[in-house]
Amino acid sequence: MEKETVIKTEKFVMKTYNRFPVSFVRGKGCWLYDESGRKYLDMLAGIAVCNLGHCHPKVSEAICEQAKTLIHTSNLFHIKPQAELAELLCKNSFGDKVFFCNSGAEANEGALKLARRYGTEKNPEKYEIVAFKNSFHGRTMAAVTVTGQGKYSQGFGPMIPGVKFAEFNNLSSVEKVVSERTAGIIVEPVQGEGGVVPAEKEFLEGLREISNRYDALLIFDEVQTGIGRTGSLFAYQNYGVEPDIMTLAKALGNGVPIGAIVTKGKASEVLKPGLHASTFGGNFLATRAGVEVIKTVTEPGFLDRVREKGSYLRKRLSEIKEEFPNLILEVRGLGLMVGVLLSKNCGQIVMSALEKGLIINCTAGNVLRLVPPLVITEEEIDYGMEILREVLKEDES
Ligand SMILES: Cc1ncc(COP(=O)(O)O)c(C=O)c1O
Structure with missing residues (x-):
C-alpha cells in the first residue's frame, strides 16, 4: 500500500477511526481495486451506502x-x-x-x-x-x-x-x-x-x-x-x-x-x-x-431480485452455520441487510477476510454485518461465501 497516504493520514487526519491498511483507487459494481490492482469483493458497500454498486453508470x-x-x-x-x-x-x-x-x-x-x-x-x-x-x-x-x-x-x-x-x-x-x-x-x-x-x-x-x-x-x-x-x-x-x-x-x-x-x-x-x-x-x-x-x-423487478438474493445469501450463510455450529449462533436480517451472530468477537475474522479479498464488517462486537451492493449476483455471493468459509475454517484450527 502506498506509504505516502498512510503517513499523510496519520499526520493530518484526526484519528477518529482505526483504519484497515488498504486504500482503494477504483471501484466498479461490487468490486474495489487497491493501488496494486488487487481486487476485493465489497460486501459492505461503504457501510450500506453504495446500494447500486460502485460508480453506477x-x-x-x-x-x-x-x-x-x-x-x-x-x-x-x-x-x-x-x-x-x-x-x-x-x-x-x-x-x-x-x-x-x-x-x-x-x-x-x-x-x-x-x-x-x-x-x-x-x-x-x-x-x-x-x-x-x-x-x-x-x-x-x-x-x-x-x-x-x-x-x-x-x-x-x-x-x-x-x-x-x-x-x-x-x-x-x-x-x-x-x-x-x-x-x-x-x-x-x-x-x-x-x-x-x-x-x-x-x-x-x-x-x-x-x-x-x-x-x-x-x-x-x-x-x-x-x-x-x-x-x-x-x-x-x-x-x-x-x-x-x-x-x-x-x-x-x-x-x-x-x-x-x-x-x-x-x-x-x-x-x-x-x-x-x-x-x-x-x-x-x-x-x-x-x-x-x-x-x-424502483425499476420493475429490481426489488424482487433484492429479495431473492437476500434469501440466497441467508441460505448460504445458514449452510455455513451448519458447518460451524459452535462459532455461528444465528443468521438474521431482512433482504440484503444480514447479520451473523458469532460466539466470539469478530474483529479478527473481518481482518482475515480482508486479507483474502472480501470486505465485511463487525458490528456490536460479535455480529458480522453483510450489506453488499444490491446489484450483487448469486455468483458473487458464492465467491464471498467461499472466502468466508475459508476464513472460519482457519479460525477454527
Ligand atoms: C440507523 C442509522 N441512523 C443514523 C446514522 C448516522 O448517519 P450518518 O453517519 O450519515 O450521520 C447511521 C449510520 O450508521 C445509521 O445506521
Whole structure:
C-alpha cells in the first residue's frame, strides 16, 4: 500500500477511526481495486451506502453532467432535481413532504427538532422523546442522546434532556416510559449498528398505536434500512406500518452525501420558513444523484431480485452455520441487510477476510454485518461465501 497516504493520514487526519491498511483507487459494481490492482469483493458497500454498486453508470454520468452545469445555488431559489427527488420520494412512500440535508445524523437531528416543536406547540411540557436500547442514530448531540449505547455518549454530557429509553421489541417497556409528555418515538425498523436486529411486526404496530394514543410523532430511522436495502424501497413497507416521519441518508446518493426527512400530514405542517435549514441540503449535485438512485431502485423487478438474493445469501450463510455450529449462533436480517451472530468477537475474522479479498464488517462486537451492493449476483455471493468459509475454517484450527 502506498506509504505516502498512510503517513499523510496519520499526520493530518484526526484519528477518529482505526483504519484497515488498504486504500482503494477504483471501484466498479461490487468490486474495489487497491493501488496494486488487487481486487476485493465489497460486501459492505461503504457501510450500506453504495446500494447500486460502485460508480453506477447512471449515477456517475448524471453527477458528471450536473457538475459541469450547476452544483449549488442555495435554498433561497428553486432547484429542479430537488423538486424531482422530493416528488419521487413522496410518490414511492407514505410521505407528502421532504426536507433535504446532508447526512443521517443531520436528518435525525431535524426529525427530533420537528417532533419537539410539534409537541411543545401543544404543551410546553410535551418535549420528551422515547428511544431504544442498542439503537444507533448518529453522532450529533441529539442523535447521540437518542442512541441507546452508552459508549457513543460517554464523556460528551450533559445529554439533551427528556430522552427515555425502552427495550427494542418490547412494548410493555415502552408503556412504562411513554406519557402525554412524549413528543416523538424514534426507532430503526432493523437495528443496524446494534447487531442487525429486525423489529417484530407487532412491535412496530404497537408503536404506531401508542404514538396515536399519546399524539406523539413516530419516527422511523431508515438511514441504513432505506433505499431497497431490506427488499422493499423502505423497510416500513415490509411491515405495513407507516411512521409520521422517516429519515434517510446513506444510499440515497449512492455515495454522494445527502440526507432527507420525509413527513406526512400533521408532521409536514410543523416546520415553517426560518425554523430549520441547511445550506447544502438538497443541492443540485446531491439530489441529481438521488433522482437516479430512486429511479433505478424502483425499476420493475429490481426489488424482487433484492429479495431473492437476500434469501440466497441467508441460505448460504445458514449452510455455513451448519458447518460451524459452535462459532455461528444465528443468521438474521431482512433482504440484503444480514447479520451473523458469532460466539466470539469478530474483529479478527473481518481482518482475515480482508486479507483474502472480501470486505465485511463487525458490528456490536460479535455480529458480522453483510450489506453488499444490491446489484450483487448469486455468483458473487458464492465467491464471498467461499472466502468466508475459508476464513472460519482457519479460525477454527
Ligand atoms: C440507523 C442509522 N441512523 C443514523 C446514522 C448516522 O448517519 P450518518 O453517519 O450519515 O450521520 C447511521 C449510520 O450508521 C445509521 O445506521
